[in-house]
Amino acid sequence: MTSTLNQQIQQFYDASSGLWEQIWGEHMHHGYYGPNGTWKKDRRQAQIDLIEELLKWAQVNSAQKILDVGCGIGGSTLYLAQKFNASATGITLSPVQAGRATERAQAAGLGETTQFQVADALNMPFPDNSFDLVWSLESGEHMADKQKFLQECYRVLKPGGTLIFVTWCHRPTDEPAGPLTADERKHLEEIYRVYRLPYVISLPDYEEIAQQQKFQKIRTADWSAAVAPFWDVVIDSAFNPAAIFGLLTSGWSTIEAALSLHLMSRGYERGLVRFGLLSATKS
Numbered sequence: 001m002t003s004t005l006n007q008q009i010q011q012f013y014d015a016s017s018g019l020w021e022q023i024w025g026e027h028m029h030h031g032y033y034g035p036n037g038t039w040k041k042d043r044r045q046a047q048i049d050l051i052e053e054l055l056k057w058a059q060v061n062s063a064q065k066i067l068d069v070g071c072g073i074g075g076s077t078l079y080l081a082q083k084f085n086a087s088a089t090g091i092t093l094s095p096v097q098a099g100r101a102t103e104r105a106q107a108a109g110l111g112e113t114t115q116f117q118v119a120d121a122l123n124m125p126f127p128d129n130s131f132d133l134v135w136s137l138e139s140g141e142h143m144a145d146k147q148k149f150l151q152e153c154y155r156v157l158k159p160g161g162t163l164i165f166v167t168w169c170h171r172p173t174d175e176p177a178g179p180l181t182a183d184e185r186k187h188l189e190e191i192y193r194v195y196r197l198p199y200v201i202s203l204p205d206y207e208e209i210a211q212q213q214k215f216q217k218i219r220t221a222d223w224s225a226a227v228a229p230f231w232d233v234v235i236d237s238a239f240n241p242a243a244i245f246g247l248l249t250s251g252w253s254t255i256e257a258a259l260s261l262h263l264m265s266r267g268y269e270r271g272l273v274r275f276g277l278l279s280a281t282k283s
């Protein structure tokens with residue numbers, strides 16, 4: 001089951017990452033549009049601002065050994081390595097992404113201090129206590145076992161180190177809203193299918209899992225309002241000749257993902273999809 005899912009994720013990113021980089025650049029994550037999502041700004045700047053705002057929120061201002069879990073083509077990995085003058089490792093399921101990230105690192109003069117490899121976040125090839133910053137930006141939604149995922153993040157973190165974990169969630173299901181409705185579940189199923197996600201959970205669910213893993217100083221925040229405008233910007237950018245041509249040559253999974261962008265913008269609009277942050281330390 002998991003290996004089939006991982007193959008699907010791999011194929012999805014192998015096929016779509018080149019086009020995303022061409023149209024959008026190296027960051028494969030939401031942008032930050034101010035606390036209420038009202039600030040107008042360049043879309044790439046918005047993505048960099050998200051990284052900076054996350055560091056500020058988590059009060060991280062230095063790191064020596066960084067792990068980027070679900071690194072894409074190394075957008076955050078290289079940014080953080082450069083910013084903190086640190087060594088950084090990125091893992092992804094996609095060999096195409098790992099290869100491209102390595103090329104980009106070399107081109108940026110970071111070939112010595114960064115490395116990228118194909119590895120499964122649920123079974124990381126690193127000893128315990130290896131990194132002082134574990135960073136995971138929009139990959140947790142792909143994980144079939146959220147418990148194992150946070151357990152692995154905890155294991156590879158050095159005592160005193162920090163986890164910054166940001167992921168797609170569904171709304172909390174406690175009162176007053178209550179359990180997900182059949183229509184909400186159907187909407188989520190569509191998102192899962194198109195973006196190769198097994199399922200998502202709510203931010204309070206993640207908090208509970210983090211507590212079970214003995215993480216300390218656990219903090220969470222819902223930044224849905226700050227990032228939701230991202231999807232409208234992506235939808236606009238898909239309507240240009242280079243994007244359309246690229247889509248036609250990238251295969252069906254990429255076309256379907258592009259045709260389904262409204263699922264995410266609608267998901268935010270109705271309060272169903274949430275952008276969850278969790279930071280924690282290991283003592």
Ligand code: SAH
Pocket residue numbers: 006009010013026027028029069070071072073074075076091092093094097119120121122136137138139142143
């Ligand atoms: N964090 C990056 C990329 C986000 S896209 C950025 O912000 O630019 C999601 C990434 O998660 C992809 O690189 C995908 O390969 C990775 N991923 C998904 N499931 C994974 C798993 N089980 N193990 C490792 N990486 C995974």
